[in-house]
Amino acid sequence: MSIEITGVNKSFGDFVALENINLSLPTGQLTALLGPSGGGKSTLLRIIAGLDHADSGSVEIEGTNATHLPPQKRNVGFVFQHYAVFKHMSVAKNVAFGLEIRKRPKAEVKQRVAELLELVHLSQFADRLPSQLSGGQRQRLALARALAVEPSVLLLDEPFGALDAKVRKELRDWLRRLHDEVHVTTVFVTHDQEEALEVADEIVVINQGRVEQVGTPDELYDAPASDFVMSFLGEATTLGGQLIRPHDIELTTSPTAVGAIEGVVSRVLRVGFEVRVTVLTDAGEEVVVTLTRTAARHLGVDTGRHVWLSAAAGAVTLPSAGLPVGTPLTVA
Amino acid sequence: MVKTPFILRWFLRLLVVAYLVLLVAWPVSLVVRNTFADGFDALAHTFSDPYVVHALKLTAIVAVVSVVINTVFGVTMSLLLVRNTFRGRRILSVLLDIPMSVSPVVVGLALVLVYSPTQGWFGPTLANWGLQVVFSTPGIVMATVFVALPLVIREVVPTLQEVGDEQEWAARSLGANSFQTFTRITLPSIRWAVIYGVVLSLARSLGEYGAVKVVSGNIVGKTQTATLIVEERYQNFDQPTAYATAFLLASAAVACLVVVALLRPKHTAS
Numbered sequence: 278m279s280i281e282i283t284g285v286n287k288s289f290g291d292f293v294a295l296e297n298i299n300l301s302l303p304t305g306q307l308t309a310l311l312g313p314s315g316g317g318k319s320t321l322l323r324i325i326a327g328l329d330h331a332d333s334g335s336v337e338i339e340g341t342n343a344t345h346l347p348p349q350k351r352n353v354g355f356v357f358q359h360y361a362v363f364k365h366m367s368v369a370k371n372v373a374f375g376l377e378i379r380k381r382p383k384a385e386v387k388q389r390v391a392e393l394l395e396l397v398h399l400s401q402f403a404d405r406l407p408s409q410l411s412g413g414q415r416q417r418l419a420l421a422r423a424l425a426v427e428p429s430v431l432l433l434d435e436p437f438g439a440l441d442a443k444v445r446k447e448l449r450d451w452l453r454r455l456h457d458e459v460h461v462t463t464v465f466v467t468h469d470q471e472e473a474l475e476v477a478d479e480i481v482v483i484n485q486g487r488v489e490q491v492g493t494p495d496e497l498y499d500a501p502a503s504d505f506v507m508s509f510l511g512e513a514t515t516l517g518g519q520l521i522r523p524h525d526i527e528l529t530t531s532p533t534a535v536g537a538i539e540g541v542v543s544r545v546l547r548v549g550f551e552v553r554v555t556v557l558t559d560a561g562e563e564v565v566v567t568l569t570r571t572a573a574r575h576l577g578v579d580t581g582r583h584v585w586l587s588a589a590a591g592a593v594t595l596p597s598a599g600l601p602v603g604t605p606l607t608v609a
Numbered sequence: 610m611v612k613t614p615f616i617l618r619w620f621l622r623l624l625v626v627a628y629l630v631l632l633v634a635w636p637v638s639l640v641v642r643n644t645f646a647d648g649f650d651a652l653a654h655t656f657s658d659p660y661v662v663h664a665l666k667l668t669a670i671v672a673v674v675s676v677v678i679n680t681v682f683g684v685t686m687s688l689l690l691v692r693n694t695f696r697g698r699r700i701l702s703v704l705l706d707i708p709m710s711v712s713p714v715v716v717g718l719a720l721v722l723v724y725s726p727t728q729g730w731f732g733p734t735l736a737n738w739g740l741q742v743v744f745s746t747p748g749i750v751m752a753t754v755f756v757a758l759p760l761v762i763r764e765v766v767p768t769l770q771e772v773g774d775e776q777e778w779a780a781r782s783l784g785a786n787s788f789q790t791f792t793r794i795t796l797p798s799i800r801w802a803v804i805y806g807v808v809l810s811l812a813r814s815l816g817e818y819g820a821v822k823v824v825s826g827n828i829v830g831k832t833q834t835a836t837l838i839v840e841e842r843y844q845n846f847d848q849p850t851a852y853a854t855a856f857l858l859a860s861a862a863v864a865c866l867v868v869v870a871l872l873r874p875k876h877t878a879s
Binding site for chain 1: 780783784785793
């Protein structure tokens with residue numbers, strides 16, 4: 278195990294940021310800490326890096342107890358959401374910083390910087406100042422700088438949070454490929470479930486200072502341990518008191534299946550190829566069903582139409598505890 | 610942007626220019642004119658007067674020492690105020706502004722009350738150790754440090770806040786210790802604020818009069834600084850020397866500001 282977190286607690290005044298966190302992150306993997314804003318995931322990352330200290334509990338990195346080590350002795354690379362590049366240094370100087378602190382020979386530093394700039398596609402910008410780079414380029418620079426010191430762990434705090442959607446998507450793919458090349462144990466924090474599902478080998482879902490579930494993207498999506506995980510990863514709606522994915526509901530215009538729930542279509546919203554149908558059941562539940570455009574046209578779904586809903590064969594359902602996230606609320 | 614009407618625009622410009630001319634440019638230019646009324650005679654005469662030369666030297670020493678103390682203290686204090694939260698931080702911040710709001714004469718009197726060798730609160734003890742503060746150079750330095758105290762801090766604090774601490778944390782995570790982080794990351798990112806604070810402190814230190822007058826005792830040839838000698842010579846009808854010394858003081862301050870304006874790169878935020 279590369280990172281071993283045992284019994285970590287952290288409070289800011291009355292606010293409990295982390296409560297009894299126990300976590301093992303294996304070597305060489307790309308792990309996502311996923312959860313809503315203010316859930317404690319950034320705090321956990323900062324504690325691993327030594328930028329914050331836990332009130333109790335211990336952190337072990339590569340077999341050494343790092344709980345009381347200052348950040349400069351932990352050999353971790355940290356990438357900040359807002360890049361934190363050194364504004365008064367050129368791109369090459371930024372990357373060289375960690376190596377110069379370690380007093381490596383000049384020739385070695387020069388060669389390593391050239392390699393890293395090649396890796397992050399910034400070779401032609403070596404002599405520029407960070408202010409002359411775009412957001413995505415600055416974030417790649419921050420990554421190269423963190424990788425330069427060959428950290429045993431690379432930590433990224435919402436690395437793509439400040440970038441626009443297109444650049445974010447590109448960098449996400451690029452990070453995945455980079456990780457396949459470099460194989461350094463990487464942990465990144467995100468509140469974007471799509472980002473986590475797409476990039477990570479393993480996802481740790483954190484909510485209100487607690488670990489909700491740990492698993493591969495498939496495990497989390499197919500076998501969510503709680504209604505929170507189910508509604509946070511992907512969409513979820515309630516049907517007959519059960520949480521279910523909106524695309525796992527079969528919608529028919531006549532009562533075919535046994536135990537099908539009857540209702541009236543209250544709203545139809547089309548987004549591209551997808552049609553989101555809101556059905557108000559006789560029991561007073563609001564159910565969201567997603568269909569393809571073709572299926573919706575074939576069925577002739579329209580507002581006011583009587584429909585019957587049932588869970589598709591093999592669908593994942595969970596007993597719903599109260600109102601799940603992601604269910605549209607009726608506004609009176 | 611709202612466009613100001615043409616006439617109003619010109620009226621406002623004229624008003625500002627007239628205001629500055631009457632208040633600053635005209636009086637200062639009169640000092641210059643009086644200094645050079647007989648060519649360079651007044652300046653030459655001034656530099657041959659040992660008391661004036663002594664006063665100028667004393668002012669230079671006091672100003673340099675005070676600026677060094679205020680810079681070291683100011684940067685440390687700013688880091689403490691911005692990068693740490695502790696009880697009484699706001700009270701400390703208010704305390705640091707006191708030198709700006711209290712009259713320098715009061716500062717001088719307060720220092721005499723504490724450090725006077727005969728009846729001061731702390732002075733006799735120091736005098737026993739052979740250290741005289743009031744009526745000697747240490748007292749003058751203390752008075753000058755006191756009045757120029759907030760200038761570096763007030764320049765550096767907003768810059769430190771704007772720069773934030775992420776770059777410092779990044780440096781730490783890359784292996785830099787706190788000293789390396791300070792010299793390689795913090796100091797370069799606040800350097801213009803520090804330089805500006807130093808220049809303002811230097812200008813203020815050169816020109817301090819009230820506090821120094823009380824503390825120094827104004828002993829001719831010993832504790833008389835340049836500003837004090839200007840006043841003394843002016844009262845004693847040696848106006849050429851007064852004007853010439855005043856001119857030197859003013860040009861030193863202006864030179865500082867010009868140097869910074871030239872050095873400072875355009876379009877830099879920090």
